[in-house]
Amino acid sequence: MTVTEDRLDATFTALADPTRRAMVARLARADATVNELAAPFDMSLPAISKHLKVLERCGLISRTRQAQFRPCHLEREALDSALDWIEQNRRIWTQRFDKLDAHLRDLQRPADQQEHPDTQEEVIP
Amino acid sequence: MTVTEDRLDATFTALADPTRRAMVARLARADATVNELAAPFDMSLPAISKHLKVLERCGLISRTRQAQFRPCHLEREALDSALDWIEQNRRIWTQRFDKLDAHLRDLQRPADQQEHPDTQEEVIP
């Protein structure tokens, strides 16, 4: 639980920076070396290196070694975890209003056709 | 562009904190007042107030006024923006490997059945 929590913390923190999001977007299309990733940015290489470390620590990317290059690779799992969290809570939110809608539709029908004509449901969202 | 960027920055930053994620999860189920939201946490009310301000500034929640209470309401849009960003990049990532798979399948077929028997596609992910 807390492990997952901390991982989510780190993942959302990583995604909160526009430089890192651009890196992720770049890596979604193809693996890239550090210098390739750095090219679009007006920023020192050490700064880039730090950003990559942030992405690596939360599992968003992995790095291998090919001669003097360290190609970066986007990993699916961490991205999925973040996606799942948002999706789940959005689903819960949506269901709440689906229920409300159903209730309102229910109220518009004649009483003898209503599914729960007597129950006082808590439907205020 | 930059507006959307900044909004995404703020949204992911908001979601990066476990206290705020818990608040969002709570608000997905039902609207709540500040004190209700504060209850689960061993934290001063001003700290809670600050967290809510962070959630409000990125549009994740809105607050109305009912007598001396300020009920908080989860808004769908900001949540969707974050979801969309991740989904899109995950899709791009996935397509890359789908193409690779298709290419590999293609290679296994006899040459005269292949779709692009001559082209040298760049398929290394």
Add this chain to the structure above:
DNA sequence: GACGTAATTAACTTGACGGCTAACTAACCA
């Protein structure tokens, strides 16, 4: 009007984050 409750604002401390330069390691090349 006085008091209690809901919530925010103000002022402050602490620690993490994002950037820099300088110095270093690692691999290739000639």
Add this chain to the structure above:
DNA sequence: TGGTTAGTTAGCCGTCAAGTTAATTACGTC
């Protein structure tokens, strides 16, 4: 061996985020 390219580490600095306590605003009740 010496030089070049790729990338990281170390150390510094300014800013901002997250928490605290104390004071303040806003509303309802007696």
